[in-house]
Amino acid sequence: MKYLLFACLSVSVVHGDFYKTESIPLPEGEVIEVGSIALLPEKKVAISSRRGEVWIGEGCYEDDLSKVSWSRFAQGLHEPFGMFWKEGSLFVQQRSELTKVTDTNGDGKADDFENICDDWGTSGDYHEYVFGTPPDKNGDVWAVLCLTGSAGTKADWRGWAIRITPEGEMIPEIPGVRSPGGIGFNEKGDLFYTDNQGLWNGSSSLKWLKPGGFMGNPVGNVSHVKAGLPKPPEPKSGSRIEIERQKDPRITPPAVVLPHGKVGQSPTAVVADHTGGKFGPFAGQVLVGEQTHSEVQRVDLEMVNGFYQGAVFRMIDGYESGVVPMKLADDGTLFVGGTNRGWGSRGGQPFSLERTRWTGEVPFEIKTMRVTPDGFQLTFTKPVDSATAGNPASYAMSAWTYIYQKSYGSPEVDQATPKIVEATVSEDGLGVRLTVDGRVKGHVHHLASAGVKSADGEGLVHIDAHYTLNEIPAAK
Amino acid sequence: MKRFFFLLPFLLNPASAVEDGKVLYTQFCSACHGTDGVGPEGNLNPPLAKSEWLLGKPDRAISAVLAGLKGPIEVNGRLYNLAMPPQGAVINDEQLAAILTYVRKSWGNKGSAVKAEQVGKVRGELAERIEKMEYFTADELRRKHPIEFGQGWPRLRNLTSSVYHGKWEVMPDFSKLEVVSVEEEPRNLVDVAHGNREKEFGIVWEGEIVTAKEGDYNAMLDASDGAALYINGRKIVEVEGVGPRGSERARIQRFRMLEGANQFRLEYFNNQGDPGLSFQMSGPTGKPWLSESRLEITPSEPAIMLVAPEEGAILYRNFIAGAQPKAIGVGLDGGVNQAFSIVHLGLDLVWQGDFIDGGKHWTNRGTGFQKPAGTEVVRLLNRPAFGRLSDETGVEMDFGGYSLDAKGIPTFRYEVAGVKVFEKSTFAEKSGRRELVREIVFELGDAVPEGLHLALAAGPKVEAVPEGYLLDGKVTLSTSSDGGLEPIMRGEKDGPLVVPLKLKAERTTLTVTYTFPKS
Numbered sequence: 001m002k003y004l005l006f007a008c009l010s011v012s013v014v015h016g017d018f019y020k021t022e023s024i025p026l027p028e029g030e031v032i033e034v035g036s037i038a039l040l041p042e043k044k045v046a047i048s049s050r051r052g053e054v055w056i057g058e059g060c061y062e063d064d065l066s067k068v069s070w071s072r073f074a075q076g077l078h079e080p081f082g083m084f085w086k087e088g089s090l091f092v093q094q095r096s097e098l099t100k101v102t103d104t105n106g107d108g109k110a111d112d113f114e115n116i117c118d119d120w121g122t123s124g125d126y127h128e129y130v131f132g133t134p135p136d137k138n139g140d141v142w143a144v145l146c147l148t149g150s151a152g153t154k155a156d157w158r159g160w161a162i163r164i165t166p167e168g169e170m171i172p173e174i175p176g177v178r179s180p181g182g183i184g185f186n187e188k189g190d191l192f193y194t195d196n197q198g199l200w201n202g203s204s205s206l207k208w209l210k211p212g213g214f215m216g217n218p219v220g221n222v223s224h225v226k227a228g229l230p231k232p233p234e235p236k237s238g239s240r241i242e243i244e245r246q247k248d249p250r251i252t253p254p255a256v257v258l259p260h261g262k263v264g265q266s267p268t269a270v271v272a273d274h275t276g277g278k279f280g281p282f283a284g285q286v287l288v289g290e291q292t293h294s295e296v297q298r299v300d301l302e303m304v305n306g307f308y309q310g311a312v313f314r315m316i317d318g319y320e321s322g323v324v325p326m327k328l329a330d331d332g333t334l335f336v337g338g339t340n341r342g343w344g345s346r347g348g349q350p351f352s353l354e355r356t357r358w359t360g361e362v363p364f365e366i367k368t369m370r371v372t373p374d375g376f377q378l379t380f381t382k383p384v385d386s387a388t389a390g391n392p393a394s395y396a397m398s399a400w401t402y403i404y405q406k407s408y409g410s411p412e413v414d415q416a417t418p419k420i421v422e423a424t425v426s427e428d429g430l431g432v433r434l435t436v437d438g439r440v441k442g443h444v445h446h447l448a449s450a451g452v453k454s455a456d457g458e459g460l461v462h463i464d465a466h467y468t469l470n471e472i473p474a475a476k
Numbered sequence: 477m478k479r480f481f482f483l484l485p486f487l488l489n490p491a492s493a494v495e496d497g498k499v500l501y502t503q504f505c506s507a508c509h510g511t512d513g514v515g516p517e518g519n520l521n522p523p524l525a526k527s528e529w530l531l532g533k534p535d536r537a538i539s540a541v542l543a544g545l546k547g548p549i550e551v552n553g554r555l556y557n558l559a560m561p562p563q564g565a566v567i568n569d570e571q572l573a574a575i576l577t578y579v580r581k582s583w584g585n586k587g588s589a590v591k592a593e594q595v596g597k598v599r600g601e602l603a604e605r606i607e608k609m610e611y612f613t614a615d616e617l618r619r620k621h622p623i624e625f626g627q628g629w630p631r632l633r634n635l636t637s638s639v640y641h642g643k644w645e646v647m648p649d650f651s652k653l654e655v656v657s658v659e660e661e662p663r664n665l666v667d668v669a670h671g672n673r674e675k676e677f678g679i680v681w682e683g684e685i686v687t688a689k690e691g692d693y694n695a696m697l698d699a700s701d702g703a704a705l706y707i708n709g710r711k712i713v714e715v716e717g718v719g720p721r722g723s724e725r726a727r728i729q730r731f732r733m734l735e736g737a738n739q740f741r742l743e744y745f746n747n748q749g750d751p752g753l754s755f756q757m758s759g760p761t762g763k764p765w766l767s768e769s770r771l772e773i774t775p776s777e778p779a780i781m782l783v784a785p786e787e788g789a790i791l792y793r794n795f796i797a798g799a800q801p802k803a804i805g806v807g808l809d810g811g812v813n814q815a816f817s818i819v820h821l822g823l824d825l826v827w828q829g830d831f832i833d834g835g836k837h838w839t840n841r842g843t844g845f846q847k848p849a850g851t852e853v854v855r856l857l858n859r860p861a862f863g864r865l866s867d868e869t870g871v872e873m874d875f876g877g878y879s880l881d882a883k884g885i886p887t888f889r890y891e892v893a894g895v896k897v898f899e900k901s902t903f904a905e906k907s908g909r910r911e912l913v914r915e916i917v918f919e920l921g922d923a924v925p926e927g928l929h930l931a932l933a934a935g936p937k938v939e940a941v942p943e944g945y946l947l948d949g950k951v952t953l954s955t956s957s958d959g960g961l962e963p964i965m966r967g968e969k970d971g972p973l974v975v976p977l978k979l980k981a982e983r984t985t986l987t988v989t990y991t992f993p994k995s
Contacts, residue, residue: 031838051838052793076791076804079842094793096802097818099877114877118818124801126843151609155801198561199609260566261503292507341520342558342841344508348516407609408544409566 018280018363018461019316021336021356024060027070033351034337036083037327038090045327046090047353050339052077054090054101054110060355061333074101074110081325082132082143082183093132093143096122098164119170120162121155123148128158131183136191139166142173142183142209144193147219150179151199159220161193161209175224175232176215176251181291182325183209184270186301187284190308194267194288197260200235202402202410203444204267205254205468206288206299208308213252216241216404237406240414242442242470244404253470255308256299257402257444258288260409263312263466265292266343269326271334278332280358281367281381287334288312291322294347296336296356300368305471311369311447314462320352321345333357363461364454369447373475375420375436376447376467383429385453390432392420394451397436399443399469416440429455444468497578500571504563505579513583520558520840522551525583529617530576534590536621537576538598540612541567543605549614550696550758555728557840564606569595615754630693630733630757632740635661635683643676644745645718647702650680666742668751678745685733685740685757693733698726698754699744705755706741707733718747721754724847780834781849784809788883794837797845798855799824804878805848806886807831810903812912812992813850818875821890821897822861822931826951827853828910828992852950852992858935862892863974864927871928893928894921895979904989912990918959920982928977932963932988938971943991945973952991959984 026032033050040046045060053075059068073090082093089102090110097118101110122128125148132143141164148154161174161183178201183193191209195201200217207215214233221232233248245251258267268289277283286299295317301310321338322345328334338345338352368379380389388394397418402410422435432452439445445467449460502511505524509515513525524530529551530537544562548555567575569592576595580587599606638658640650659670661681671677685707687693697703697713700721704714713729744753784790784807792805799805799815803824807813813832815825829850836846847853862871871893878886887900896919904911916930932955936948944954945963953973955963961984963975975986 051834076793078793104879111880112877113879115818115875118802118875122801124795124845126837126841197566265507341839344515344519344521346507348519350518403565405565407565407607408562411566411568 017359017361019356020359021316021318021354022065023320024057024065024335024353024355025068026351026353027055030055031351032353033339033341034325034353035079035081035339036093036325037335037337038083038085039327039329039335040085040090045335046073046083046085047337048077048080048083048092050079050341052079054080054083054092056108060335061329061331071108073103073108074113077101079129081129084134086135091116091141093130093141095128095130096120098132098141098143098168115168117164117168117170120145120157120160123154123158125149125154127179128155129180131180131193133183133185133191135166136185137189140164142191144177144180144183144209145220146177146179147217150196151219153220153222156226157220157223159217160223161191161215172223172227172229173211174209174213174215175221176213176217177220178215178217181266181268182270182289184286185272186286187272187274192255192270192286192308194258194270195254196266197409199406199408200404202404203260204258204264206256206258206267206270206286206312208252208255210252210307212250214248214250215252216254235404237404239404240401240442241404242401253307253309253442254468255301255470256310256312257466257468258290258297258312259412259444259446259466262446262464263314264290264295264297266290266322267297268324271326271328273328275328275330275332278330278358279328279334281362281365285368287315287326287328289323289326289336291324291340291343292345293317294319294321294323294338294345296323296326296334300370302370304371304473307470309371309468309470311366311465311467313366313465316356318347319354320347320349322347364458365461366447366449366465369465369467371467371469371472372433373473375422375434375439376445378432378434378449380430380432380454382458383455384425384432385455385457386425386429388451388453390423390425391451392423392434394449395420395423395434396448396450397445399440399445401440401443414440414443416443418445439469439472441469441472497574497576498582500567500575501578504567504571505575508560513579513585520556522549522554522556524579525585527551527585529614530579531585531587533621534576534580534587534594535598536617537579538572538590538595539602539621540617541572541576542595542599543602544609544611545614545617546611547613547615550756559611562606562609562611564599564602569593569599630685630687632664632666633684633686633737635664635666635681635740637661637666637670638680638682639671639673640678640680640745641673641676642678642745643747644678644702645747646716647704647714647743647745648678650678650743653678666753666755668744668746668753671746671751673746674751675746675748677751678743680744681740681742683740684737686737687733687735690733690735692730694728694730694758696726696728696754696756696758698752700749700752701745701747703742703744703753703755705729706739706743707731708739709741720749721752726754778835778839780838782807782831782834784831785884789880789885790831791884791886792832792834794834794842795845796825796832797847798853804886804888805832806901808885808901808903808912810905810910811850811995812901812903812910812990813848814901814912814914815848816886816888817857817861820857820860821873821875821892823856823901823914825853825855826912826990827851829995851995854936854948854951854990856933856936856947857931859931861931861934863929863931864925893925894923895919895925895928895977896921906991908994910992910995912992914988914990916986916988918977918979918984918986920979920984924979925977928979929974930977930986931972931974934972934974936971938965938969938973940965944989947990950993954989954991955986956989957984957986959986961986 078095100114322340400412418438508521542564546559802818817824
């Protein structure tokens, strides 16, 4: 059945001239608080709602969004936060089950709901959210299981990342999770999730689900006995991640801290830009949703001494509701779902579906920030003005970390002021090598590049970068 | 130059403190509470603009921010029910002082500036609480730091309490009872402690409620057990029957009062359990607390009733009270409903009438278990449906999923000890009584399982009646089978009612009919 669209005109917001965000109309009278998005063949888009419905839309890629049509594919699911299309079925990550949902008779409505896996516990607590991935390179699906009430464990495997094989076997893999907001892969296929500020999380961050690692929150450790797994680490409260991980190398530091209040408050979706440049000059980087601030942010990752680390940059703001799920299509269309029920967001709408596309105009931005033995290497999206970019006074750096503790959040502590002593512009004008004295291992390093101009005299669209320095490479 | 530096701190205070507070407020608070102290329309986070919780002595507001605040709170005539995590570990004394100074001087708020020392003092007092992450509730905060009684707020006067002894399930007619004691209440506050009894008593308070102006007022009432409010002889709101406070039993009602003295009467009884009563009024001139005891009100969510399509079914997968957390509610057109348990592999609940109200789970964060919306709710299972006669636990069970027919009615499929099971429930009506007709098909695998049985009722009171078995005195269960399957009572009385699965054919059908009383 096709539904008539509501009459309101779609709203379109252009961010600078670089990214254009448009509101995709949803069926009139329906409450679709978007929890997950799946891209289907024939340019169809599926969205799941927190009320447990799945809708399939056509026309979401077209220029004229007023012609978008929706049909309800399924109802009666438990608050899904993960969904993908595989071999003619939608796989839906429900609260307590991964379900293969199929339209067997081709009438456009799901009529079969096969339980693939439901081996983890659900106590009935509203906060036991479950976020799931599409299949990884081996065909396995991953899910992160929020703690009970985001602070306890009243059911099996709360606070763990689990892996589900195509045969439906559940393998608990990585403990230490607190309150995830999304999970996904980087371009290389390694697994990341966002975890929110709270107990044992001084700030929200993007965490690498390192095989054999521990994500930092010991509350869910108890489940290990259920599968005879080794006892996970028991870190000391009031310490620092950097100190505790020296004692137990399973403790994996956050790949990129998203400094609470400064960069965001509730990170969500994790999406790799695999489009090879169709979504702007940041191919290969990771996009992170931000629920409270209604934003999309960008993370440039690198691996140093066996650990992921990198920098976060603000990217696109002004979404209508709290950004939760995102999917990036091959053509460079980013679909962004919104809901703010239960939690506030800057975008005041209760729910939304939007799409963002790159206009083709290149913003003047720091494209990457990478660590070097004696400082940081920056690359820019456009050639820089060598006078300003080569002047250390165009940059300022500060650094801090957080208390690693069992109480809620942490102030910024152990402040330091690393000094930029030299800034050397590369021959092509696209790179600047910063020599920095006084970096601190384990700290977030805030680089503000207020004085840097492009060769055309533009200032940076976003001057701030926050780099998490877990490891420092040795000089060669 | 020297002089400039000398002047700077002076110039910064207090104007710049407010300015810094604005920046910090935007960073830490505005996402939830709005840059305007209110936020978008329908904001689920309470407003800070014109909120009396923030004004007066600052300790109340400081405490809430440092230690966190959760649970129901009434602000500017609306109930909110979210949690604000403690921010004490994130925001330091100077920052919080700046934020609260800004908040207390913005958006029409007229409060004094807050100093970092005041924040530090409260932080010291609350150190243990902050460490243990014990959030404040609104009620606790109010008791610790009372909200100043405003001029012109409605208040009680000439209050008396009359105590009665007796055990009631519903509000008795006090006029027909003998009063045990009558006392004046000089503080003019309602207090159940004045019953001087832990259980089996009632109190009637009478007096006047005085208002500064005519207008619409809200009365909030919550009690364990029953309470009823009368104004000017008219019943305004009642918490009916027996049950705890802090649940869905709490009531809010809007009504009109005249300027000056209005006749006030509040009736209350306690059957068993801790006595308690919460009573609050709010209106155009303020919102005093008129009871001594705790407020634990659950705000009422809007009703979002789920209705099955014609001749079809609607599914609800969420937390249903009385069922396992992993359960699927199925509402059938005609008005019979079930909660199929994925853990028990059977029906946890059956009921008739309305299916379920989605409002509880689809409003705010959706906490708790939702009760079935209809009547004659029977909880059928307190354990898995399948067991062996010899060993109640050793059965392998696997939920396979469900398919939907053209009308959307599900057939659940699962496997038990190698037997494939399919079950589908449909609506029927017989002699004006609704029936849930549950057809269970067993398909044998390689071997016939030994001693397998299916529990149809484990938990409810089971009584043999001519038509079959009466469950909890509400629903009649009867069975038929093409393979001779029949239920037996395993216990001497009250069940459990089980069907030994003596499966002989490759395929055996058991039909279980649940017949509801006329509604």
